[in-house]
Amino acid sequence: GYSNEELLGLTIMDIDPDLSEDRYASAWVELRDSGSLWFEARHRAKDGRIYPVEVSARHMQFAGRELLCTFVRDISERKRAEEALYLTQSSVDRAPSPIIWHDDKSNFVYANEDSCALLGYSKQELLSMRVTDIDPDLTADTAALLWTELRRSGSLWFEARIRAKD
Numbered sequence: 001g002y003s004n005e006e007l008l009g010l011t012i013m014d015i016d017p018d019l020s021e022d023r024y025a026s027a028w029v030e031l032r033d034s035g036s037l038w039f040e041a042r043h044r045a046k047d048g049r050i051y052p053v054e055v056s057a058r059h060m061q062f063a064g065r066e067l068l069c070t071f072v073r074d075i076s077e078r079k080r081a082e083e084a085l086y087l088t089q090s091s092v093d094r095a096p097s098p099i100i101w102h103d104d105k106s107n108f109v110y111a112n113e114d115s116c117a118l119l120g121y122s123k124q125e126l127l128s129m130r131v132t133d134i135d136p137d138l139t140a141d142t143a144a145l146l147w148t149e150l151r152r153s154g155s156l157w158f159e160a161r162i163r164a165k166d
Contacts, residue, residue, distance in 0.1 A: 001046030015043050017050060031059045031068065043072070052079045104147050106131040106138075120165035134162045 002010070013019050018041065031037050036058045043053045057070040092099055098118050101110040111126040119126065119134060132138050137160065150156045 006046070016041055017044050018042055028068075031057055032066070035059055040075070051076050100126070102131050106140075106143050118164070119162065125165075134164075135160050136163050137161060 012024060013021060027037070036056070038054070038056050041053055041055055042050050044050055052075050054073045054075045055070060057068050060067050060069050093112050095112055096114060098115040099110070099112040100108060100115045102108050107130050108126050108128075111121075111123055113123075116123050116126060121129070131143065132140070146156060146158075
């Protein structure tokens with residue numbers, strides 16, 4: 001929200017509410033030694049709004065001066081998407097019903113906490129197993145037929161028996 005003239009009159013500490021002069025000085029040394037840095041930070045807009053940014057900086061010499069060439073990208077939308085994904089994942093992980101995902105080869109690729117509790121396996125154990133390890137009635141041929149029907153219809157409901165660890 002700043003004009004070019006306004007921005008040229010500011011320091012990075014005016015824009016980054018979390019950056020102190022000491023921290024800036026140590027980052028400068030780290031950047032000079034490594035040549036480049038990438039990090040996430042928060043910036044303050046002219047209207048006072050604080051928003052997340054991704055910063056990529058390179059150390060350079062230009063016209064006898066030591067400078068930082070910095071690229072800053074607003075990542076507000078990405079952060080909102082990450083938060084929504086985290087909330088969804090947390091909801092599925094803690095759902096009060098077993099939720100298990102498997103691929104078309106019957107390998108488990110996800111199991112929530114309730115699945116582990118119901119079956120008596122750790123998540124690590126379940127993710128090294130296949131559907132046929134817990135469904136005594138499922139054969140490779142039956143699984144292939146179920147996948148064909150699932151692809152055709154988009155969803156599938158059926159009853160099955162499952163074998164718990166005990």
